[in-house]
Amino acid sequence: MPSPEVTSQGSSDASAVRYERATKRYEGSAEPAVDELDLEVAAGEVCVLVGPSGCGKTTAMRLVNRTVELSAGDVKIGGSSVRERDPARLRREIGYVIQQIGLFPHRTIAENVGTVPRLLGWGRERIDARSEELLELVGLEPELAGRYPAQLSGGQQQRVGVARALAADPPVMLMDEPFGAIDPINRERLQNEFLRLQAEIRKTVLFVTHDIDEAIKMGDRIAVMRKGGQVAQYATPAELLMDPADEFVEDFVGADRALKRLALMRVADIDLWEAPLAFVGQATAEVREKLRDAEVPYPLLVDSERRPLGWLSERDLAAETVPARPDSPLGPLLDRDDVMRDALADLLQGESQYAAVTDHDGRIDGVLSVEIISEFLGSPRAKTEEHSAAERPQ
Amino acid sequence: MTGALLTLVPASFGGAIEFIFEPQSSSVTGGNKVGGLDQVVELTLNQLELTLLALTVSMLVALPLGLYLGHRGTGELLAVGLGNAGRAIPELGLIAFMAAAIGVGWRNIVIALAVLGIPPILTNAFVGIRQVDRAPVDAARGMGMSELAILLRVELPLAIPTVMAGIRGATIAIVATATIAPLAGVLTLGDFIINRNVYGPDGLLAGAILVALLALVLEFSLAGLQRALTSKGLKVSAA
Amino acid sequence: MNAFAAALAPPLAAVGEVGEGFFKERSSDTLPCQAREGHLFCFDWAKENIGSFGTPTLQHLEIVAISVAAGFATAFALALFAHRRHWLQPPLLAATGVLYTVPSIAFFFLLLPITGLGRDSVIIALSAYTLQIIYRNTLAGLANVPDSVRDAARGMGLTERQILWRVELPLATPEIVAGLRIATVSTVAIATLAVLASGGGLGVKFYTGGNLTFLTSIVIAGAIAILMALAFDVVLLGIQRLLTPWRRAAAG
Numbered sequence: 001m002p003s004p005e006v007t008s009q010g011s012s013d014a015s016a017v018r019y020e021r022a023t024k025r026y027e028g029s030a031e032p033a034v035d036e037l038d039l040e041v042a043a044g045e046v047c048v049l050v051g052p053s054g055c056g057k058t059t060a061m062r063l064v065n066r067t068v069e070l071s072a073g074d075v076k077i078g079g080s081s082v083r084e085r086d087p088a089r090l091r092r093e094i095g096y097v098i099q100q101i102g103l104f105p106h107r108t109i110a111e112n113v114g115t116v117p118r119l120l121g122w123g124r125e126r127i128d129a130r131s132e133e134l135l136e137l138v139g140l141e142p143e144l145a146g147r148y149p150a151q152l153s154g155g156q157q158q159r160v161g162v163a164r165a166l167a168a169d170p171p172v173m174l175m176d177e178p179f180g181a182i183d184p185i186n187r188e189r190l191q192n193e194f195l196r197l198q199a200e201i202r203k204t205v206l207f208v209t210h211d212i213d214e215a216i217k218m219g220d221r222i223a224v225m226r227k228g229g230q231v232a233q234y235a236t237p238a239e240l241l242m243d244p245a246d247e248f249v250e251d252f253v254g255a256d257r258a259l260k261r262l263a264l265m266r267v268a269d270i271d272l273w274e275a276p277l278a279f280v281g282q283a284t285a286e287v288r289e290k291l292r293d294a295e296v297p298y299p300l301l302v303d304s305e306r307r308p309l310g311w312l313s314e315r316d317l318a319a320e321t322v323p324a325r326p327d328s329p330l331g332p333l334l335d336r337d338d339v340m341r342d343a344l345a346d347l348l349q350g351e352s353q354y355a356a357v358t359d360h361d362g363r364i365d366g367v368l369s370v371e372i373i374s375e376f377l378g379s380p381r382a383k384t385e386e387h388s389a390a391e392r393p394q
Numbered sequence: 395m396t397g398a399l400l401t402l403v404p405a406s407f408g409g410a411i412e413f414i415f416e417p418q419s420s421s422v423t424g425g426n427k428v429g430g431l432d433q434v435v436e437l438t439l440n441q442l443e444l445t446l447l448a449l450t451v452s453m454l455v456a457l458p459l460g461l462y463l464g465h466r467g468t469g470e471l472l473a474v475g476l477g478n479a480g481r482a483i484p485e486l487g488l489i490a491f492m493a494a495a496i497g498v499g500w501r502n503i504v505i506a507l508a509v510l511g512i513p514p515i516l517t518n519a520f521v522g523i524r525q526v527d528r529a530p531v532d533a534a535r536g537m538g539m540s541e542l543a544i545l546l547r548v549e550l551p552l553a554i555p556t557v558m559a560g561i562r563g564a565t566i567a568i569v570a571t572a573t574i575a576p577l578a579g580v581l582t583l584g585d586f587i588i589n590r591n592v593y594g595p596d597g598l599l600a601g602a603i604l605v606a607l608l609a610l611v612l613e614f615s616l617a618g619l620q621r622a623l624t625s626k627g628l629k630v631s632a633a
Numbered sequence: 634m635n636a637f638a639a640a641l642a643p644p645l646a647a648v649g650e651v652g653e654g655f656f657k658e659r660s661s662d663t664l665p666c667q668a669r670e671g672h673l674f675c676f677d678w679a680k681e682n683i684g685s686f687g688t689p690t691l692q693h694l695e696i697v698a699i700s701v702a703a704g705f706a707t708a709f710a711l712a713l714f715a716h717r718r719h720w721l722q723p724p725l726l727a728a729t730g731v732l733y734t735v736p737s738i739a740f741f742f743l744l745l746p747i748t749g750l751g752r753d754s755v756i757i758a759l760s761a762y763t764l765q766i767i768y769r770n771t772l773a774g775l776a777n778v779p780d781s782v783r784d785a786a787r788g789m790g791l792t793e794r795q796i797l798w799r800v801e802l803p804l805a806t807p808e809i810v811a812g813l814r815i816a817t818v819s820t821v822a823i824a825t826l827a828v829l830a831s832g833g834g835l836g837v838k839f840y841t842g843g844n845l846t847f848l849t850s851i852v853i854a855g856a857i858a859i860l861m862a863l864a865f866d867v868v869l870l871g872i873q874r875l876l877t878p879w880r881r882a883a884a885g
Contacts, residue, residue: 406746407746478818478866481815481818481819481822481862482818482821482822482858482859482862482863482866483822483859484821484822484823484825484835484836484839484854484855484858484859485822485823485825485826486825486826486828486829486836486839486840487825487835487839487851487854487855487858488855489839489845490839490840490845490846490851491848491851491852491855493845494845494846494847494848494851495848566733566734566736569736570736570737570738570739573736573738573739574738574826574829577840577845578845584738587738587739587742587829588829595745598742598745599742599743599745599746601739601742602738602739602740602741602742602743602745603739603743605735605736605738605739606735606736606739606740606743609734609735609736609739610731610734610735613730613734
């Protein structure tokens with residue numbers, strides 16, 4: 001976990017990256033690997049290049065730091081063309097994270113992280129301080145600084161890879177399936193941590209993946225690519241899920257895109273319905289009064305702290321006062337911060353039509369049902385409701 | 395800087411070539427005719443025979459042992475250690491020791507040479523089998539092949555390049571040491587080199603040329619043999 | 634030379650007490666030990682003459698050191714040159730292979746018209762013998778550097794030269810030193826043949842004056858040669874361990 005008090009001192013402004021009819025042709029191939037790509041990545045944004053294998057997304061990414069040379073067209077970083085720089089010097093200003101990580105086995109973790117600063121001629125002390133800062137930033141214990149890569153786990157190595165890429169505080173980061181070689185549990189953790197990091201340091205990131213779920217999770221904007229590096233659609237995750245541009249994108253996103261959208265939202269994003277509240281010992285006449293215009297036709301029994309205890313039935317209301325024990329059990333109990341998709345799953349599993357939603361203290365906040373969710377998904381407000389990648393549920 | 399120099403009439407390549415084909419005589423040889431094709435052929439055949447005999451003995455001892463140990467996966471210390479130790483054996487010392495300890499003659503020289511040839515063959519047989527991809531071996535075992543069949547029909551063919559490299563190494567070492575067999579009474583091409591008083595400077599150079607050629611031809615033949623023995627599948631994957 | 638004798642005399646004397654008893658029974662005449670068929674180990678002779686092994690040993694050391702150093706320098710340079718130029722690799726491999734295949738003793742004399750007899754020819758021939766193993770191992774070591782490490786190095790902005798010297802060579806060190814060890818041990822063994830080309834070395838204790846020497850001399854010289862080879866091997870292995878601390882860390 002990055003500690004709040006550590007900030008990247010002197011964090012440079014991120015730069016925009018623009019592809020201008022960028023083309024890459026390989027000898028012996030009839031079709032170009034990347035064919036006249038036009039793409040603009042705004043500064044400070046995470047742009048995910050996603051597509052089937054062989055579509056040219058990795059090639060396109062590598063055009064930026066010239067590990068693959070342009071055949072035609074241009075790539076501009078912050079307005080200046082990459083062609084005008086000496087490749088080695090250019091690369092020292094771009095963070096580079098690859099799938100197999102590629103840590104130097106013969107150098108300690110601290111030395112690995114300090115690679116680019118050393119190339120740039122930083123002083124010893126400055127490099128050491130920066131290494132320490134970065135290791136903390138990516139969530140590694142400082143003792144690991146003196147160890148060798150072979151002594152670290154895969155997840156730890158990948159964190160070092162990210163730290164190494166950030167060392168010289170580059171304005172642009174290139175990440176090629178960086179979490180692909182990690183097991184699913186650690187992958188999720190690393191993704192979340194990277195998002196938290198990005199919320200803090202706001203770099204311009206070009207992120208390549210073949211996994212649409214990862215793209216939706218990580219990207220502020222997603223470029224779905226076809227063979228030849230052709231962009232089928234370049235949009236935010238919500239747009240992608242709601243309005244796929246064509247059949248290719250639709251197929252690639254998957255038939256469950258409605259569900260995928262639900263993963264992007266929390267219960268708190270919805271306007272919940274109100275159920276009439278009933279307190280223990282309250283006169284049932286009052287409760288019946290409330291029932292008349294209520295959105296939810298069932299009273300919810302709560303305690304003095306407004307914590308839900310259960311649902312009241314007709315039989316309960318037949319008595320003079322509200323009984324202490326409700327007729328129907330509470331059923332699924334949801335939290336404001338729950339991911340919408342998980343809330344839907346709970347609702348479908350439970351027997352009751354409605355589920356109570358509570359806040360952090362367990363107090364009633366509102367009521368949710370499947371009907372409410374589907375109504376919300378169809379509303380105009382849902383179409384514009386969008387979180388940046390860092391603020392999405394994880 | 396140089397050691398005691400024999401006073402020699404300078405040798406020439408031309409003279410050496412002549413020596414190979416026609417018996418020569420000169421002041422150095424005291425007027426006797428030496429050299430010529432007959433003698434060359436005789437000594438060459440001797441050296442070849444010696445080499446092949448020793449090689450066969452080495453292979454008979456080292457191959458089964460190395461293949462077995464490799465298949466079982468044990469005895470690494472022996473197989474590899476012997477290989478390393480074998481490289482340290484001083485050739486001249488070995489011949490001298492054999493001559494002093496058990497005497498001169500064909501049989502003893504063959505033993506000495508075989509000792510030289512065993513380590514590389516043993517080590518390479520072991521390592522070659524060990525390095526075979528486990529997947530085909532497991533598949534074969536799962537299909538019910540006997541251990542011996544697995545070794546001979548799955549592991550050995552896949553290990554041919556490494557095993558052959560060991561045999562080639564042994565051959566080079568043996569043929570090189572067979573050159574000095576004359577020291578122990580077995581006449582090979584090395585006689586031209588060692589007994590240069592008898593054969594003269596032309597003979598000396600001729601001997602050197604012939605030994606070099608013999609070694610190169612042997613190596614070349616074995617390389618061809620290896621190519622022939624290596625299954626096509628392996629060759630394709632190596633390309 | 635005297636230090637040599639002083640160092641070895643006591644242990645030999647100790648062994649001698651034991652051995653003498655065993656051997657005394659087998660000898661009945663008053664001829665010196667080495668003259669009696671020469672197939673017994675004569676501890677007396679050893680004690681008295683151990684000093685004479687000093688010069689040949691030093692000569693031997695010198696020959697080996699110079700040959701291996703020259704061979705390594707040449708082969709290493711060749712490998713660096715051929716590292717990125719793949720078309721060069723097969724011909725170089727073949728050329729060094731020929732030099733390896735030609736028996737050293739023949740090589741000594743093939744050089745006869747050029748460098749004559751003596752130590753120079755021996756050193757050239759022995760260097761040539763080491764070329765192939767060092768060249769091949771250096772190339773293999775460089776080739777075995779993981780692609781991902783090379784990709785990361787390049788992508789971070791190291792130049793080709795920096796990648797070679799700061800990344801590839803350090804990682805190739807174990808394999809390079811392995812080749813060097815094999816070359817050195819082999820050279821110690823083969824250098825015994827130097828005597829046949831008037832090059833000195835321990836070989837003089839195996840063969841001198843046109844004859845093989847006797848058992849005691851052979852055994853001692855052989856032991857020295859083998860120990861020398863072992864010593865070189867261990868020292869080189871130690872150097873490799875010093876140069877590659879990360880491998881120890883990984884194993885531990």
